[in-house]
Amino acid sequence: MKFYYAPHTCALASHIALEEAGADYELARVDFAADEQRTPAYIAINPKGRVPSLVTPRGILTETPAILMFVAQSYPQARLAPLDDLFALAQVQSFNAYLCATVHVAHAHRMRGYRWADEPTAIAEMIRKAPQAVGECFALIEREMFVGPWVMGESYTIADPYLFTLAQWLELDGVDPKHLPKIADHRARMSERATVRKAIAAETSA
């Protein structure tokens, strides 16, 4: 398999999962600074012009929640999701859908407001409000969703690398992690994990 990523993006979540699974894959960096994600060569891989993309023998997969579940199901021995418990699995999917469609979207208004507005003043207003929007998402996770010690409870799952990936952006998003003790502790423990260190080192040294 070949995994297309860019550093400091949500691709890190799937990258960590591939490491946790012990998957055989090679990394392919997409140079966002050079707008490589919009080149015909990359658009042929992912017409959305985004990362991550996972090239498998069967075809190409995109979207973090889909890649995470595919990795968990393809490497069941890694126990990255409660595959035999439909309700527990749905809870993992629900958490990851919230990260994908609400938390990451709130963050994206600081980074990529041009997706939803052209006027510079409107984009500036999105940037201004992003700390509040992102902060409310993480407060909800801290208060209502995070079970502990891992996101879903006693077992590490694909929800953990995904939360960790978005939580890495908290300070840049203008949110103080001191109000999020469970998430901050989770982030600290995740950052010490060998798989996480390996994935981050590979992304930032390439």
Next chain:
Amino acid sequence: MKFYYAPHTCALASHIALEEAGADYELARVDFAADEQRTPAYIAINPKGRVPSLVTPRGILTETPAILMFVAQSYPQARLAPLDDLFALAQVQSFNAYLCATVHVAHAHRMRGYRWADEPTAIAEMIRKAPQAVGECFALIEREMFVGPWVMGESYTIADPYLFTLAQWLELDGVDPKHLPKIADHRARMSERATVRKAIAAETSA
């Protein structure tokens, strides 16, 4: 099971899937006009204050992609997803993640810009750009993702009611379906389906 919905929301996708599955459930309408989704009673069910929510004997599920997959896995005889083919299943998940995190989000900038901005001029600018953002999403689906005759090909899946639900909003989002012949044809076929007619009738007559 008890299914919380509001008419004209993305809850319709899960509602149709419950019908397709032949699930035993009761409907519970959340009155958005009265801001019922923000009442303590509903926040106790879904702290996000959104629909859909599916109350099961094991607990409450939220987020459309998670509910759809839970229904497909809980009622395998309904064949709503390729449960025995991990790659094909991941493609369904990828499609639904795109609907959830990109297409629905583009639409939400016409309806709920207050999530990401306070300034009325910024919210107006989001509304102005929504037809372009939504239109680009559906054009990508039409060109690159929709296989036909159903979203994923020969088999009807949980991607079909979800696409149908968001495609119902095309005209209101300022997108002309005549440029989207495959999606328009799919929408027309879906709207004739007995399960779809039953779900819509139940939502709009309650």
